[in-house]
Amino acid sequence: MSLKASELILNEDGSIYHLGLLPEELANTVITVGDPARVSKISVHFDSIEVKKQKREFCTHTGIYKGKRITVMSTGMGTDNIDIALTELDALVNIDLKQKKIKEDLSRLDIIRIGTTGSIREEIPIGSFIVSEYALGFDGLMHYYKDDSFLRKDIAEAFVDQTDWSPKKALPYVVEGGKELIEKLSSDSTIKGLTGTNVGFYGPQGRILRAEVPDPEMNNKIAAFNFNGHKVTNLEMETSGIYGISKLLGHNAASMNLVLANRATGEFLENASEMMDKLIIYTLDKIAG
Numbered sequence: 001m002s003l004k005a006s007e008l009i010l011n012e013d014g015s016i017y018h019l020g021l022l023p024e025e026l027a028n029t030v031i032t033v034g035d036p037a038r039v040s041k042i043s044v045h046f047d048s049i050e051v052k053k054q055k056r057e058f059c060t061h062t063g064i065y066k067g068k069r070i071t072v073m074s075t076g077m078g079t080d081n082i083d084i085a086l087t088e089l090d091a092l093v094n095i096d097l098k099q100k101k102i103k104e105d106l107s108r109l110d111i112i113r114i115g116t117t118g119s120i121r122e123e124i125p126i127g128s129f130i131v132s133e134y135a136l137g138f139d140g141l142m143h144y145y146k147d148d149s150f151l152r153k154d155i156a157e158a159f160v161d162q163t164d165w166s167p168k169k170a171l172p173y174v175v176e177g178g179k180e181l182i183e184k185l186s187s188d189s190t191i192k193g194l195t196g197t198n199v200g201f202y203g204p205q206g207r208i209l210r211a212e213v214p215d216p217e218m219n220n221k222i223a224a225f226n227f228n229g230h231k232v233t234n235l236e237m238e239t240s241g242i243y244g245i246s247k248l249l250g251h252n253a254a255s256m257n258l259v260l261a262n263r264a265t266g267e268f269l270e271n272a273s274e275m276m277d278k279l280i281i282y283t284l285d286k287i288a289g
């Protein structure tokens with residue numbers, strides 16, 4: 001049975017609806033970033049670039065780095081965008097867009113996020129590189145999909161108990177990243193972490209400018225959580241969706257986070273652009289290595 005035009009949506013040139021990409025324009029290794037301006041900061045290091053496309057916040061470059069074909073694509077901010085980005089990346093490799101049918105032989109992508117984050121632990125300073133071993137989603141995205149077999153319900157339940165999590169908020173969920181990919185990207189220069197993914201940057205991450213939050217102690221409670229030695233290290237806005245949709249659809253995912261803010265000490269990184277370049281080169285070399 002073929003997928004309906006209202007469900008699998010294609011543009012006039014046959015490209016997938018939001019990303020504006022054709023299957024042949026995508027590499028099997030995909031780097032995602034939040035900021036569209038970060039795409040060229042990565043592809044500038046490529047030996048050659050074969051594809052440059054942009055639709056909405058999804059800017060995509062595909063090229064070769066040290067012999068490895070890599071796609072780098074921006075997703076914009078938030079797991080609502082990640083639902084679109086990862087579902088359409090999967091469709092590009094696992095659905096025959098002409099026949100509108102799911103392929104019999106499925107492909108597995110390596111999806112690596114390079115993003116920025118805030119540490120909630122004094123001992124993880126600004127400028128650190130965190131590789132997310134697990135993601136803790138506060139966004140609720142994965143509750144909209146039937147298969148929950150890969151969710152770490154034991155960790156999520158312990159989190160709700162220990163933090164007395166408000167039932168007014170989405171039920172937190174936990175997903176493990178792609179183990180092999182995480183090992184490949186880890187070294188003495190990185191810290192393995194449990195990354196919290198929030199639905200926003202201000203109130204949802206406990207930031208107060210003018211508007212009060214219902215529980216000013218929320219970040220301290222999150223920081224105090226401990227599951228067999230696993231503690232929440234940092235907060236950002238995409239990793240849980242990337243880990244969740246990747247597990248759901250059979251892809252490998254890893255998330256590399258540059259710590260810009262330390263929420264415990266109140267510091268913010270001054271040489272953010274220089275440190276992001278270091279994380280980019282570090283990650284590219286690990287991928288190509």
Ligand SMILES: O=P(O)(O)O[C@H]1O[C@H](CO)[C@@H](O)[C@H]1O
Pocket residue numbers: 033034035076077078114115116117201236237238
């Ligand atoms: O630097 P990026 O990849 O956008 O990631 C982080 O920065 C944004 C907030 O400033 C959110 O997207 C958050 O996840």
Ligand SMILES: O=c1cc[nH]c(=O)[nH]1
Pocket residue numbers: 116117118119201205235236237260261
């Ligand atoms: O504190 C921070 C810094 C970057 N990105 C976030 O989402 N939070």
